[in-house]
Amino acid sequence: MYHVKEAFYTLQGEGAQAGRASVFCRFSGCNLWSGREDDRASAQCTFCDTDFIGTDGINGGRFATPKALANHINSLWPIHAGRATPYVVFTGGEPLLQLDASLIATLHSYGFEVAVETNGTLAPPPGIDWLCVSPKGANPLAVTQGDELKLVFPQSTAPPSNFADLDFNHFFLQPMDHGVPNQNIETTQATTAYCMAHPQWRLSLQTHKIAGFE
Ligand SMILES: C[S@@+](CC[C@H](N)C(=O)[O-])C[C@H]1O[C@@H](n2cnc3c(N)ncnc32)[C@H](O)[C@@H]1O
Numbered sequence: 001m002y003h004v005k006e007a008f009y010t011l012q013g014e015g016a017q018a019g020r021a022s023v024f025c026r027f028s029g030c031n032l033w034s035g036r037e038d039d040r041a042s043a044q045c046t047f048c049d050t051d052f053i054g055t056d057g058i059n060g061g062r063f064a065t066p067k068a069l070a071n072h073i074n075s076l077w078p079i080h081a082g083r084a085t086p087y088v089v090f091t092g093g094e095p096l097l098q099l100d101a102s103l104i105a106t107l108h109s110y111g112f113e114v115a116v117e118t119n120g121t122l123a124p125p126p127g128i129d130w131l132c133v134s135p136k137g138a139n140p141l142a143v144t145q146g147d148e149l150k151l152v153f154p155q156s157t158a159p160p161s162n163f164a165d166l167d168f169n170h171f172f173l174q175p176m177d178h179g180v181p182n183q184n185i186e187t188t189q190a191t192t193a194y195c196m197a198h199p200q201w202r203l204s205l206q207t208h209k210i211a212g213f214e
């Protein structure tokens, strides 16, 4: 049984695929935080910007089989999509708690490319087309290669230098969103400065928040 918090059609807001039309499938639950505000300070990941508890979001629910969830995702991709390749982004919560090879294979049979946003602490199933790893503090990585490494910055226990030699094609720093406007400006300036001083890293802004399309 797959537990999905919400699913929706939007643009990928972050990283190297920013701007690409995508179906987002947000799985419920995470291995680094319960999702309860009471637990945030003591969690292994403390800065999460997402509600991933339950299945009560838009197009959320419980899906018994890979085909049922793949059909649901397919129904959110536009019918008149021209030459675009259908694209689904699995996120969460932590998607690698639930995503499996047979769901990926079913989506491939429907013509989808499959992308994943993960905290990198769990081994991925085979078949993922675009893997984005976003390390969290001192939590050890089970994944050390992929398409993009997108580090939320700054994290005192996860400096970029810890990841600069890993086997990724793109290296991004994404300013930590504190939900506080002035603090966000300072964080973005610090991130910009780090990228200018260490040009291996590029700036990833959360464009869906800036442009307000989500
Ligand atoms: C909500 S997470 C879900 C996927 C997975 N659990 C992970 O952490 O990568 C999706 C993306 O949002 C990023 N993110 C979470 N909270 C953030 C925040 N406060 N500011 C900026 N990015 C954040 C994560 O690092 C990750 O790249």
Ligand SMILES: Nc1nc2[nH]cc(C(=O)O)c2c(=O)[nH]1
Residues within 6 Å of the ligand: 010, 011, 012, 013, 014, 050, 091, 092, 117, 208, 214
């Ligand atoms: N538009 C949009 N792009 C995103 N890229 C990664 C996101 C995530 O929460 O995983 C996200 C999100 O929540 N919305």
Ligand code: SF4
Residues within 6 Å of the ligand: 030, 031, 032, 033, 045, 046, 047, 048, 049, 050, 052, 092, 093, 094, 119, 136
């Ligand atoms: S690992 Fe991802 S989903 Fe889990 S609490 Fe951190 S940012 Fe949120």
Ligand SMILES: [Mg+2]
Residues within 6 Å of the ligand: 049, 050
């Ligand atoms: Mg998000």
